[in-house]
Amino acid sequence: MTLIRTTYNRRSFLKASTAAGGGMVLGFSWLASCTPTEAEIKSMPEAWFDINAFLKIGDNGIVTIMSPNPEIGQNVKTSMPMIIAEELDVSWDDVIVEQAPLDTQKYKRQLAGGSQSIRQGWQSLRMAGATARRMLLEAAAKQWEVSVDELTTSEGVIKHEASGQSIGYGEVASAAAGLEVPEEVPLKDPKDFKIIGTDRKNVDGPKIVTGEPLFGIDVQEEGMLIAMIEHPPAFGMKMKSLDASAAKGMPGIKDVITVNTAVEDRQWSDTNAFTELVAVVGNTTWEVMQAKKALKIEWETDTAAESTDGHDKELDRLLGQATKKAARKDGNPDAAFKNAAQVIERTYAAPFLAHNTMEPMNFFANVKEDSAELLGPIQTPEFLSKSVSSILGIDEEKIAIGMTRMGGGFGRRLYGHFGVEAAVISQKVKAPVKLVYTREDDMTQGTYRPDYKVTYRAALDADNNLIGFHIRGAGTNGSPVFANRYPAGAVENYLVENHNKESNISTGAWRAPRSNFIAFAEQSFLDEVAEAAGKDPIEFRLELFDKAADKPVGERNDYDAARYAGVLKLVKEKSGWGKETSGVFRGVSAYFCHNSYVAQVVDVVMENNAPKVQKVWCAVDCGIVVNPMAALNQIEGGIVDGIGHAMYSALSFKDGQPEQNNFHTYRLIRHPEAPLSIETHFVDNGIDPTGLGEPSLPPIAAALANAISKATGERLYQQPFITDKAMLG
Amino acid sequence: MAIFNLTINGEKHQVDVAPETPMLWVLRDHVKLVGTKFGCGIGQCGACTIHLDGVAARSCSMPISGVADQKITTIEGLSKKADHPLQEAWIEHDVPQCGYCQAGQIMNAASLLESNPNPTDAEIDAAMNGNICRCGTYVRIKAAIKTAAAKMS
Numbered sequence: 001m002t003l004i005r006t007t008y009n010r011r012s013f014l015k016a017s018t019a020a021g022g023g024m025v026l027g028f029s030w031l032a033s034c035t036p037t038e039a040e041i042k043s044m045p046e047a048w049f050d051i052n053a054f055l056k057i058g059d060n061g062i063v064t065i066m067s068p069n070p071e072i073g074q075n076v077k078t079s080m081p082m083i084i085a086e087e088l089d090v091s092w093d094d095v096i097v098e099q100a101p102l103d104t105q106k107y108k109r110q111l112a113g114g115s116q117s118i119r120q121g122w123q124s125l126r127m128a129g130a131t132a133r134r135m136l137l138e139a140a141a142k143q144w145e146v147s148v149d150e151l152t153t154s155e156g157v158i159k160h161e162a163s164g165q166s167i168g169y170g171e172v173a174s175a176a177a178g179l180e181v182p183e184e185v186p187l188k189d190p191k192d193f194k195i196i197g198t199d200r201k202n203v204d205g206p207k208i209v210t211g212e213p214l215f216g217i218d219v220q221e222e223g224m225l226i227a228m229i230e231h232p233p234a235f236g237m238k239m240k241s242l243d244a245s246a247a248k249g250m251p252g253i254k255d256v257i258t259v260n261t262a263v264e265d266r267q268w269s270d271t272n273a274f275t276e277l278v279a280v281v282g283n284t285t286w287e288v289m290q291a292k293k294a295l296k297i298e299w300e301t302d303t304a305a306e307s308t309d310g311h312d313k314e315l316d317r318l319l320g321q322a323t324k325k326a327a328r329k330d331g332n333p334d335a336a337f338k339n340a341a342q343v344i345e346r347t348y349a350a351p352f353l354a355h356n357t358m359e360p361m362n363f364f365a366n367v368k369e370d371s372a373e374l375l376g377p378i379q380t381p382e383f384l385s386k387s388v389s390s391i392l393g394i395d396e397e398k399i400a401i402g403m404t405r406m407g408g409g410f411g412r413r414l415y416g417h418f419g420v421e422a423a424v425i426s427q428k429v430k431a432p433v434k435l436v437y438t439r440e441d442d443m444t445q446g447t448y449r450p451d452y453k454v455t456y457r458a459a460l461d462a463d464n465n466l467i468g469f470h471i472r473g474a475g476t477n478g479s480p481v482f483a484n485r486y487p488a489g490a491v492e493n494y495l496v497e498n499h500n501k502e503s504n505i506s507t508g509a510w511r512a513p514r515s516n517f518i519a520f521a522e523q524s525f526l527d528e529v530a531e532a533a534g535k536d537p538i539e540f541r542l543e544l545f546d547k548a549a550d551k552p553v554g555e556r557n558d559y560d561a562a563r564y565a566g567v568l569k570l571v572k573e574k575s576g577w578g579k580e581t582s583g584v585f586r587g588v589s590a591y592f593c594h595n596s597y598v599a600q601v602v603d604v605v606m607e608n609n610a611p612k613v614q615k616v617w618c619a620v621d622c623g624i625v626v627n628p629m630a631a632l633n634q635i636e637g638g639i640v641d642g643i644g645h646a647m648y649s650a651l652s653f654k655d656g657q658p659e660q661n662n663f664h665t666y667r668l669i670r671h672p673e674a675p676l677s678i679e680t681h682f683v684d685n686g687i688d689p690t691g692l693g694e695p696s697l698p699p700i701a702a703a704l705a706n707a708i709s710k711a712t713g714e715r716l717y718q719q720p721f722i723t724d725k726a727m728l729g
Numbered sequence: 730m731a732i733f734n735l736t737i738n739g740e741k742h743q744v745d746v747a748p749e750t751p752m753l754w755v756l757r758d759h760v761k762l763v764g765t766k767f768g769c770g771i772g773q774c775g776a777c778t779i780h781l782d783g784v785a786a787r788s789c790s791m792p793i794s795g796v797a798d799q800k801i802t803t804i805e806g807l808s809k810k811a812d813h814p815l816q817e818a819w820i821e822h823d824v825p826q827c828g829y830c831q832a833g834q835i836m837n838a839a840s841l842l843e844s845n846p847n848p849t850d851a852e853i854d855a856a857m858n859g860n861i862c863r864c865g866t867y868v869r870i871k872a873a874i875k876t877a878a879a880k881m882s
Contacts, residue, residue, distance in 0.1 A: 073827030073864050201823050208828035209816040211764015211804030215829060218763040226758075251730065251747065285767075286747070286754040358768050358776055358829040358863045407766070407829025408863050439769045629823050633869065637826055640865025663773035663861065672854035674867035 049173040051135060052181075053106035054084055054128035061156050061170035063090050066100040069121065070112040070379050071204075072409030073637075074693040075630040078203045079118060080125055082626055086195040087129030087188060090156040090169065097203045102381035102401040110403075112379040113414055113509065115594035115691025118626060122688055130185040138182070139175035140167055190624065190686055199629035204405060216376035216404040219364040219434055225254055227281045227425045227433040228288045230295055231274040231445050234656030235505045236303040239276055243296035247280060250294060252287030254431075256280050259424045261417060265390035269383040271447050272417035273506040279425045285436060292438075303504045305656035308351070308451070311476065311501070315453040318474040318499035319347065327483035330553045331493035336468025340459035344532050348456070348521035350719040351650040352476075353449035353510055354660075356668065359407020360442040365422035366432035371398040372423060377406035377413055384416035388423045411509035415447045440661040447508030448651060450476035452517045456525040459493070464533035466491055466544070473518070474499035477507045480514040480521075486564065486592065487526070489557030490544035505653065511641065512694040515593040520646065520719065523589040523702030528715060537588050537706070538572050559592045563621050566683055567599040570619035574681050575601035584614065587706030591699035594691025596622040597683075600639070600699050602675075604707040611708050613643060613675040618696060620680060623687035631692055636678045638696030644669025646701035647721050667722075733793050737762070738806025748794035752786075753777045755793050756803060764804035764832050768861070775860030778833040778840075779803050785840035787859075804832035807839060814877035815839055822873040826864035834860050838874050847878055 045058025056064045065081035081097045102110055109120055133153060140158045141148040144165055152159050159166045190196075207214055232238055244256035262275040278295060282288040337343060363376035372394055378384050381401045389396040406413060422435035437445075452475040459468030469491040473481035479498035488494055510516060530540035542565055547553075549561035568590045571577075577588070583605055590599035601617040616639050625631045648667040652659045660666035705716040735742045737760060744759045756762045756779070765788055768776030772787040779788045780802035807813045815835050825831045834857070841848060841856040848856065853871055862870065 073825075075826065199823075201820060202825055202828075204828060205820050205823065205825060206811060208825045208831050209804075209819045209835060210807075210811045211762070211832045213763050215766075217767065220761060220763070284746075284754060284758040286750045286758070356863060358766070358774065358827065358861065360767065406827060408827045410863075436767075439771075633823060633826060633866065636868055637865040640867055641863075644865065662771055663769050664771060668861050668863065669865070669867075670859075670861060671857040671867050671871070674865070674871075676850075676868075678868055 045170065047174075049177040051132040051173070051177055052128055053103070054125070055088065055132055057169050057173035059170045059173065061168045062094050062096060063088065063156070063169070064096045064098055066098050068100045068107040068110050069117045070110065070381065070403050070406065071099065072112045072379060072406040072413065074112065074117065074634060075202060075627065076112070076117045077405070078200055079626045079630060080121055081203070082195050082200055083122065083125040084129040086193055087126045088133050089153040092195055092200055094156055099403055099405070101403065102385055104382055110381055112409055113411065115596070115693040115695065118689050119595060119691060126187050127185065130187050131182060132176075134182050134185045135176040135179045136169050136172050138179055139172040143167070143172065143175065196624065196626050197628065200627050202630065214405040215359050215407050216364065217359055217362045217407070217436060219375055219404065221364065221366065221432050224364070224432045224434055225281050225283065225429065226285050226288045227279050227422065227435045228292050228438070229421060229435065229441065230278040230280070230292055230297065231441065232299050233444070234305060235273050235653070236301060236305045236656040237299045238302040239278070240298040240300040242278055244278070246296070247291040247294040250287065250291045252283040253291045254281045254283070255429055256291070256295070257425070257428055259421065259428060261391065261421050261424050263387045263391050263420060265386070267383040267387050269380045269415050270387055270417065270420075271415045271506050271508050273504060274445055277421065279421070281425065281429050281433060289438065306503060306505060307654050307656075308652040311451050311653070314501055315349075315451070315474045318501060319453055319455050319472055321499070323472075323497040323499060326495055327481065327498045328488060328494060328496040328554070328556075330488075330491070333468050333470055333493045333495040336493035337457065337459045337470070339461070340468060341462040342460040342532060343457060344460070344529055345455065345457045346525055346528060346715075346717060347453060348524065348717050349453045350451065350517045350520070351652060352451045352505070353645060353649055354443050354446045354651050354666065355410045355412035355510060356443065356666065357406070357408030357410060357412050360439055361412070361418040361437040362435055363419040363422035364432070364434045365419070365426040367392060367423055367427040370394060373400045373402070374419055374423060375402040375404060376419060376422070377404050378416050378419055379406070379409050379411075379413040380416055384419045387416065387420050391420055392423055392427055410511045411513065412447060415508055439663070443661050443666060444658045446651070447506050449510035449516065450478065450507040452480040454480060454518065454521045456521060458525070458529045460529070460533055464535070466529065466533070468493040470495045472497040472499070474501060476501050476503045476505065480518045482514065482518065482558070484554075484556045484558045486548070486559055487544050489552045489554055489561070490548040492553055494553065512593055512698045515591065515694070515698040516642070516645075517719075519589070519591040519593075519698030520701035520705065523591065523699060524705050524715065527587070527702070527706045538568060538577055541568060541590060563597050564590065564592055567597045567619040567621050570681055570683060571599040571601050571617050574619065574679065575617040577601060585707045585710035587703045587708070587710065589699040589703035589706065591695070593698055594694045596620065596690045596692065596695040598695045598699055600703045602700070602703040602707045604704065604711055606711050611704070611711065613704065616675050616678045616700070618678060618680040619683065620696065621683040621685065622692050622695065623685065623689045625682050626689060628682070631682070632680050634692050635680045635696040638694065639678055639700050640669060640674050642697040642700035643675070643704055644673065646704060646719050647673070650720050650723070735796065735801060736798070737801045738803060744793070746793060749792045752779065752788040752791045752793055752796060752801070756788065762803050762805050766829055766832060768830065768833070773859075774830070775837055776830050776833040778836040778860065780836060780840060783840070783843055785837045804836055807836065813839065814880045815842070815873065818873040818877040818880070821876060822869045824866050824869040824873050826866055830860065830862045834862065834870055838870070838877070842874070842878055842881060846882055848874070
């Protein structure tokens, strides 16, 4: 048992009547509009007692747990409440989960990004449950006039063994709610966990499979109009003139306006290339879509019109130059390469990618004279609140932001310009509006994964020891290379250089930023170096981990070599690495990001001259796994996502214009291309949980490329693979 | 604008819309059934899949004028008590991640099982090829379809 000090804001314990947004009550009736089931009606208590910001307990023992963070499909709406329920010590069957709105005073870090929700929420969620449990115990102890230490709990029931008395949480909730918050509370020993570490199904599953409204695009409010925007067709262009006369006269159209959505007090999340927009507002989506097509807009060039060809040349030019300052330098790399018996040099490249969440960008806004209600899919509600406040000139206290379930995030909804746009449009037309992007609007106004190139060089001595390593990366709006990641720390002479190419094409975080490309390059390259050194690819990597563990070079290495080697050894064992099957080709890869370690082995067969992934073995070290069934789903999804984008996906530009605008030209992985099976093993080490939504994606591209090269005898250097070799096409 | 009489999930509805309005937007904006999802608008992703007389159709590319008296089924009407074997299998396998495409996946799979009660892996792949899942739940979707098929046979 661990004792922790409670660190709530006082606000977290104020009662519900005064707690919501400084007296404002969120009027999002649609959230509660789903018909409750008979079981739900039966189980509804007559009174709720707010214990703290995270939970309330009904007089019948039913518990409502608030899920603080945005849900983008990473399943935190199930796993975060599980952590609270664990420490509260209730039966999961007695728990109802609700999505919390944005409330910066009650909750910390209401953000979905960097695979950090569970890792950073772990302590405060446990504390919320443990504090409530302690207050319930104190209430019971007072009632029975016994010491709290004599009481135990199990599944929502408090017991006093000596007297044989027992009482349900619901019966003491009223008394507990009035108690002082304890200064210190005990946490469970992980070996006593009953909910954490067990399979719990997605709490929204029943609503998803019956089509109940859950997503931002499903929002329906009284008097709500539909809005759509028209943005410049190319990066570097802006509007010159607008003729909206035809559009304004079309059926169902209320207005066509121009809006400036540039936020003065910019947050990092205000990434957006197009701020001067045309907005069409009308009664229904289809009518607004038709009017949008009838707009007559002249565009003019404002800044450079960039193309993929030009980007390739510029990135190549940068790769040909040393940087003024190294991002990392150990030993004497120049001398190592001069003295090498063998030097291997390879360059890897990948294109821009769009996020392509299945639910296009959208947001609801109802802006009034001095207040605003917003509701929709957003990974960064706190930053959206600041941006909206800045642009509307309304105090943040008077802005309420509700979060809907999101039809995918992948980083796209970190950048909330669509929320700002909805707010500005609503303010201008003086009506509640739901802004909806078409797929084309969505794909051509991205915060794209940047295009990247990187050159790797390795120096081997006459005994095939790796004596020098050099990485030079270049990318749009930033280099993809992490200076202090593996194999930094395992090579005496090490040099990292980072080039940045500025661009007017908006880029941002895309699932496992930078790692989503650099893991492919690094792990493909190490495979080739192992081959050149005449070593087994797993043994070669393990030797480097041994070096990094025993005698690490430098002090800033950002990984734990033993845990890293651990997943590689685990996947080696589980996949039966080393056994050969005729016609089956194997590749391996391992990567560390978002505080977690992942190693993968892929089996590929060739069918009709194209690779088909048969099976993926995956070993993961992310510490304690909160919800194994959902964790497996995340791992599998990351693998399929990684395979798909490595194999098929690309966004290219010509004269500033994206050359793909919908799924007929932008190819995503589909059913027949998914692996036949994925076998995942988690390392059981009891360490506090780390990231899970992103880490399985980065390594898979290299495992796949390494397997394909075994099949074809040719290495892959360019994503997507499908256009790289004739045999794949 | 024109008046259309529709049968959706066994209930009669009357809407007054332009004849070229796709069924997707009739359902979502006029009938207020939002389980059918907008993904691409060009019949490439399958998120908007509904049934016309029991057969899967892409509602985003299906003008209301072409529906005539065919019976429309949406995800809300696939079963009365969320107990279609596919809905149950989706829960059993905990298929959804974000969940946005899943109504379309289920509707497409229901149409497949109607015509082919015991599909092979290759037949599932071929039938489901038009339904994109951006979260990558394909392995689970296939397992859930097989579970439902076994239950229905």
